[in-house]
Amino acid sequence: MRILLVYPEFPDTFWSFKHALKFIRKKAGAPPLGLLTVAAMLPSVGEKRLVDLNVTDLTEEDLAWADYVFVSAMVVQRESAQTTIKRCKTAGVKVVAGGPLFTMEHEQFPDVDHFVLNEAEETLAPFLRDLEQGRARRVYTSDEFPDLHQTPVPLWQIVNLEQYDTVSIQFSRGCPFNCDFCNVTALLGHRPRTKTAAQIIAELDSLYALGWRKSIFFVDDNFIGNKKHIKTEVLPALIEWRKGKTGMPFSTEASINLVDDPELMRLMVRAGFDTVFVGIETPNEDSLAECSKNQNKGRDLVESVKQLQRAGLQVQGGFIVGFDNDSASIFQQQIDFIQKSGSVTGMVGLLQSPLVTRLYERMQKEGRLVNEFSGDNVDGSTNIIPRMGLEPLREGYREILSHIYAPKFYYERVLTFLREYQPPKVRGHLEPQYILALWRSIYQLGIRGVERVQYWRLFFWTLFRRPRLFPLAITFAIYGFHFRQVTELHVG
Numbered sequence: 001m002r003i004l005l006v007y008p009e010f011p012d013t014f015w016s017f018k019h020a021l022k023f024i025r026k027k028a029g030a031p032p033l034g035l036l037t038v039a040a041m042l043p044s045v046g047e048k049r050l051v052d053l054n055v056t057d058l059t060e061e062d063l064a065w066a067d068y069v070f071v072s073a074m075v076v077q078r079e080s081a082q083t084t085i086k087r088c089k090t091a092g093v094k095v096v097a098g099g100p101l102f103t104m105e106h107e108q109f110p111d112v113d114h115f116v117l118n119e120a121e122e123t124l125a126p127f128l129r130d131l132e133q134g135r136a137r138r139v140y141t142s143d144e145f146p147d148l149h150q151t152p153v154p155l156w157q158i159v160n161l162e163q164y165d166t167v168s169i170q171f172s173r174g175c176p177f178n179c180d181f182c183n184v185t186a187l188l189g190h191r192p193r194t195k196t197a198a199q200i201i202a203e204l205d206s207l208y209a210l211g212w213r214k215s216i217f218f219v220d221d222n223f224i225g226n227k228k229h230i231k232t233e234v235l236p237a238l239i240e241w242r243k244g245k246t247g248m249p250f251s252t253e254a255s256i257n258l259v260d261d262p263e264l265m266r267l268m269v270r271a272g273f274d275t276v277f278v279g280i281e282t283p284n285e286d287s288l289a290e291c292s293k294n295q296n297k298g299r300d301l302v303e304s305v306k307q308l309q310r311a312g313l314q315v316q317g318g319f320i321v322g323f324d325n326d327s328a329s330i331f332q333q334q335i336d337f338i339q340k341s342g343s344v345t346g347m348v349g350l351l352q353s354p355l356v357t358r359l360y361e362r363m364q365k366e367g368r369l370v371n372e373f374s375g376d377n378v379d380g381s382t383n384i385i386p387r388m389g390l391e392p393l394r395e396g397y398r399e400i401l402s403h404i405y406a407p408k409f410y411y412e413r414v415l416t417f418l419r420e421y422q423p424p425k426v427r428g429h430l431e432p433q434y435i436l437a438l439w440r441s442i443y444q445l446g447i448r449g450v451e452r453v454q455y456w457r458l459f460f461w462t463l464f465r466r467p468r469l470f471p472l473a474i475t476f477a478i479y480g481f482h483f484r485q486v487t488e489l490h491v492g
């Protein structure tokens with residue numbers, strides 16, 4: 001059987017990093033981990049190919065070659081997924097769909113032949129068995145949260161890694177917390193399920209053997225969901241693995257209570273983690289209580305971010321406005337927080353309620369649901385009626401974005417961060433593409449850009465004061481360009 005795995009295109013969003021990737025001549029951040037994992041679970045007989053629409057086109061020849069097209073997508077890829085499915089239908093190729101978009105809203109895709117929903121570790125085998133016996137059903141779902149000990153090493157061999165800037169791997173699924181706007185616990189459970197240290201080392205070894213030296217993103221919902229296991233088994237194994245190797249800095253997602261455990265921070269940094277995405281959400285305590293983000297309550301959050309930075313972890317912060325407890329002062333409070341904490345990559349969104357969340361249920365009960373969830377929580381849209389009114393919320397949101405990504409404030413924040421940050425000692429690996437990015441940044445930002453004054457100030461400040469951080473400073477300058485483009489696109 002010939003299986004074509006297709007990953008639909010992302011629109012131009014905050015996380016697409018499209019405008020930044022151009023500086024290194026790449027079109028996409030990371031290859032699609034879900035499809036590569038599924039590919040590794042398919043029987044080894046038969047042929048498999050992957051087409052990631054973010055880096056290449058889907059041709060008629062591809063469709064003519066395939067017996068089945070396997071599609072995976074997030075909600076944000078809905079439109080491209082729909083177009084892909086239509087093209088398969090026209091070409092007479094059967095479609096099998098899975099991943100978060102279809103798990104949440106499969107009813108909206110009448111042209112899909114088979115849905116293999118939830119986690120493939122549970123649903124793929126029964127589907128394949130039925131298919132072989134000629135009695136495959138249309139929908140396969142499961143309420144079980146499978147053990148990850150059987151999850152195979154993703155089939156990196158079917159993707160051209162050269163086309164990407166980073167590679168995702170996954171150590172755990174699930175999160176112990178209860179934030180009411182997040183659907184992770186409904187989709188993946190409360191109890192973090194982890195792979196073994198040996199599994200994760202096997203994944204890293206396979207990437208290293210393929211010549212990968214650039215960054216690795218651990219796409220866990222909360223990397224520190226099971227602290228004991230990572231402290232006693234996984235991080236020591238990663239520290240050992242890293243010895244004598246170059247490159248491959250790690251990043252991940254974790255909750256703010258990471259700062260409560262200095263030993264954990266120290267081990268993470270020694271293992272090679274240099275960046276962590278943290279859902280900070282809001283400096284407003286009442287709003288934190290409203291959404292049950294209890295792990296963030298009662299803390300000096302600016303100081304927590306700084307503690308992480310001083311330990312060697314850059315913090316990418318997620319922020320939300322539009323809680324019922326937010327008043328008109330929230331916009332300035334968020335700006336102040338982001339600036340003071342040096343959260344360079346500040347992802348600010350309007351409160352949205354995805355399906356299967358407690359927030360969704362509450363909004364439904366209160367008759368406050370409108371529109372479809374766009375799937376992109378940074379596009380300035382929302383599917384709920386905010387208590388403060390939509391227009392004041394949108395206006396305040398515009399104010400935040402135009403402030404924090406304006407060159408003056410953005411570069412000021414970069415400096416705030418660089419002054420605080422103690423980078424980990426991962427042996428760097430110089431990629432020719434980074435030299436290219438430096439030249440392009442000089443031309444595009446330092447000569448042509450509206451930020452040229454700030455750019456050169458950062459350039460020389462870092463070169464003389466913190467030379468080790470110079471590559472990071474240039475990366476931030478390039479990210480700033482991307483954030484501004486996306487901001488202009490969404491909020492003008």
Ligand code: B12
Binds near residue numbers: 070100104221
């Ligand atoms: C990594 C990640 C990203 C990366 C994506 C990198 C990439 N190119 O893959 C980045 C940072 C770009 C990202 C961004 C966003 N993300 Co995201 N992200 C994740 C995260 C943390 C991990 C995804 C992953 O790789 N998982 C590991 C793989 C193995 O799991 P998987 O893809 O689900 O695949 C499994 C099954 O679903 C199934 N499967 C998947 N596909 C298929 C296909 C077939 C045919 C079959 C049979 C089975 C199957 O089999 C796999 C093994 O079980 C998930 C949460 C999560 N734990 O999944 C959120 C998640 C996917 N993201 C989500 C969201 C909302 C976003 C953003 C909108 C967030 C934002 N703040 O803007 C943006 C949108 C993207 C954009 N560009 O605008 C939501 C999606 C909700 C939805 N229903 O679509 C999730 C589920 C998180 C959440 N809390 O809701 N994200």
